[in-house]
Amino acid sequence: MKCSYCFRDAIYLQRYSGKHLCKKHFTSFFEKKVRKVIKKFRMIESGDVIAIALSGGKDSVTLSNLLLEQYGGRHDLEFFAITIDEGIANYREKTVEVASKVTKNLGIEHYIVSFIDNFGSSLDEIVKIGKKSPCSYCGVFRKYLLNRTARELGATKLATAHNLDDEAQTILMNFINADIDRLARIIPQREQEGLVMRIKPFREVYEKEVVIYGFVRGYSLIFDECPYSELPIRAPVRDFIYEFEKEHPGRKISVLRSFEKIWDCLKITNPQVKLNNCEICGEPTSQKICQACKLVLEMKEEISLKHCTSLTYSKV
């Protein structure tokens, strides 16, 4: 099949638009799309210091490369990368290594922050004892460390590689669970003290497109899945969206648009709360004690967990 725009062979059929795209036109589409989203949400502004959440997986490796290639030449911007080492045997070691190669290659600073240094136990140890799902612990601790490290290192933005598939799943899951508060928090508002603004440059491109872009550009991508990744509630939502999108291309983006349409009213009915400082660790929280310290309190009798009162990280 030929490209819809030129004489070259197509490498990708974009089902929701009906277009066949060759390497060159796919690359150009992808970069334009991401730049447009960045502009629309003012994700990157003059003077920004951008921390990239780099797990070493395919999405974050592609994001790091793209951001540096597209914006790395600007003198009014700075970039560095943070990798969280949760302590997941036979999985995280490899991606940490990939992450280090990527940052070395891009010439940016790289900080590795581990659960074991900061909370006293690895995720593998925590899930043996904990009664919640692995993702409940991992999500809270990882976000905590990402935000705290980014802020302490002077970042003004924290870039994550969430793609359209992730966003559509999260929106639909929160909608089905009637978790409107969490829904309202998906687009972070500016100027929340202690919270580095999260940006998601890939929020409007498909996971598949991120992978194809990474391949076409020759990044070395690895596809290992986290051994804990089968979330009991998220999995059926993911499968459903997958099936639905197959039959009706474009539905993932329409979930996002639906959300944006109700977002303006959610801002009115769920105004941003003023944050407190956690009484234990001082980090921002809407409660008295932050979620991470609560989890530590719940479990510290049974396992050698500690509150993260000061941050420990290694610079590679």
Added chain:
Amino acid sequence: MKCSYCFRDAIYLQRYSGKHLCKKHFTSFFEKKVRKVIKKFRMIESGDVIAIALSGGKDSVTLSNLLLEQYGGRHDLEFFAITIDEGIANYREKTVEVASKVTKNLGIEHYIVSFIDNFGSSLDEIVKIGKKSPCSYCGVFRKYLLNRTARELGATKLATAHNLDDEAQTILMNFINADIDRLARIIPQREQEGLVMRIKPFREVYEKEVVIYGFVRGYSLIFDECPYSELPIRAPVRDFIYEFEKEHPGRKISVLRSFEKIWDCLKITNPQVKLNNCEICGEPTSQKICQACKLVLEMKEEISLKHCTSLTYSKV
């Protein structure tokens, strides 16, 4: 298994509450629940003339019986039934017959309104020619005839038998399709000229519960499915909710709650538009020409369709 409230054998496990219910306690639960919903949304008020949309299927037969048993004794209320005969061979004849028996038994007036009398063709003829899905034609024409008949016969409310499963599907489908306008129209607002207010007393009970209630009360229910019922978009949504509810009981109701939470803001951002009278038939519409007349215009070259300029119905 015994009833959670008494010594009798349970006939129903209500998975989202974990309760086992015997005939008596199930009946009492169901009636209380429906009465509570009716009260919450002020669906039935003193002086109301209530038209019941009675297809003759299991849900609407149960609704008619329940409404008359629970509210039929009140002197400040009136009830009658409307059956739309779309003209679907080997399906509708039987349900129309059931509907007639039900109304005779309940002692209420019964009006039968057909597509062929009012639009000049049966649904079977329309779908042979039309390019849209059967449900696109049926939905528009059926709602048109229901509203117009109810209004011309002096109804103040139009009761339909939509249950929780229907509502959750509709909400999720409109959300996924980013059809926020349609989402905003799910709860009808009062006082729209020319539109009889629709009420859905079963909106918070499961389809399964409606059927069990109908059986327990000894109504004669039939379970024929409309031969056109496989909607291409609705089917995967229905299957998904079914699977999801099986794993996580209570999710259907949480979709409804989610919707109610955003409903207050939708009212702000999607205010009710003032309706016009259709230039052809005079019925209320947000456009210049109503949806039913538009469909007739689209097809009347190819098929003997006519605009419904005056209503024809038969009283049984």
